[in-house]
Amino acid sequence: MFIETETTPNPSTLKFLPGRQVMPSGTREFTDPETAKASPLASALFSLGDVTGVLFGGDFVAVTAAPGADWSALKPQVVSVLLDHFVSEAPLFAGGGAEFSVPAEADPVVADREEDADIIAQIKDLLETRVRPAVAADGGDIVYRGFDDGVVYLGMQGACSGCPSSTATLKQGIEGLLKHYVPEVSEVRAA
Numbered sequence: 001m002f003i004e005t006e007t008t009p010n011p012s013t014l015k016f017l018p019g020r021q022v023m024p025s026g027t028r029e030f031t032d033p034e035t036a037k038a039s040p041l042a043s044a045l046f047s048l049g050d051v052t053g054v055l056f057g058g059d060f061v062a063v064t065a066a067p068g069a070d071w072s073a074l075k076p077q078v079v080s081v082l083l084d085h086f087v088s089e090a091p092l093f094a095g096g097g098a099e100f101s102v103p104a105e106a107d108p109v110v111a112d113r114e115e116d117a118d119i120i121a122q123i124k125d126l127l128e129t130r131v132r133p134a135v136a137a138d139g140g141d142i143v144y145r146g147f148d149d150g151v152v153y154l155g156m157q158g159a160c161s162g163c164p165s166s167t168a169t170l171k172q173g174i175e176g177l178l179k180h181y182v183p184e185v186s187e188v189r190a191a
Contacts, residue, residue, distance in 0.1 A: 001087055003079050008139040013053070013064040013158065014071065015139030016078065018086045023056045027141040029157040030054045039093050041085045048077050055141060055158030056092065062139035062158040109153040109191040110146035120147050122182045127154075131174055142174070150186035152178060 004017040028039070031053050036042035042054045045063060051074075053064030063078050065071060112120055124144055135142050140158035147153070154170065167190075175188035 001083060003082050003086075005075065005079070006139070008062065010064070010139075010161075012067070012069075013062050013139055014075065014078070016061045016063060016082055017059060018061070018082055019059075020086065021059060022061055022092070023058055025058070027058075027136075027143075027157060028056045029141070029161075037094070040090055041081070041092055044081045044085065045078060048074065048081065050074050051078075053158070053161065055139070057136050057139075057141065057158070060136070060139060064158070064161075108146045110148040112147055116147055119182060119184045123147060123152055123178060123185065126178060126181055130177060135169070145191040147185075150184060152185055152188045153191040154188060155191050 002019065004019070006015040006017065008015050030036040030039065030042040030046070033043070033046040036046045036054065039054075039056075041061075042056075045051050045054050045061075050066045050069035051063055052066045053062075055062040055064075061082060065074055127142065127144055131142055140156065140161070143155045143157065145153040145155050152175075154174065156170070170188055170190055175185075178185040178188060
């Protein structure tokens with residue numbers, strides 16, 4: 001088995017491609033060792049010491065290193081953990097399956113109103129078909145967190161979280177796209 005690595009726009013995060021499916025659908029982010037306990041793989045990555053974030057995507061694992069960490073030393077350790085996991089065909093989550101992942105919309109910033117249902121459906125469709133594939137290519141994910149009075153709240157995950165260009169991505173890229181296709185959108189904010 002060969003695991004490819006790719007850089008991301010976030011210098012703290014590398015994207016690892018095991019050449020097979022990681023998550024059957026959606027993504028799952030771990031931001032500390034406590035949340036990583038839900039996944040033997042995420043726990044093993046955090047146990048390396050210099051890992052501060054892990055994101056499972058459809059066909060990748062994005063790993064974020066602590067400030068000042070040396071990727072030349074950490075990268076082979078991450079590859080070794082990933083190889084051990086995928087070669088042994090161990091379960092991704094404690095209990096056996098990906099059903100233990102949390103849906104992206106599980107933590108809303110604002111409660112959606114029923115009268116905004118059509119607008120929200122348009123926003124979610126654009127995020128799913130146009131935005132998420134683009135940010136996944138960079139080792140990240142973006143998740144819907146709510147819509148209120150013209151403002152769309154989005155969460156940045158994986159390589160997108162803490163990336164120096166994430167504000168530009170949100171404001172110039174995603175906000176422009178949503179405003180173009182959904183005139184009711186006036187602003188996009190990070191949540």
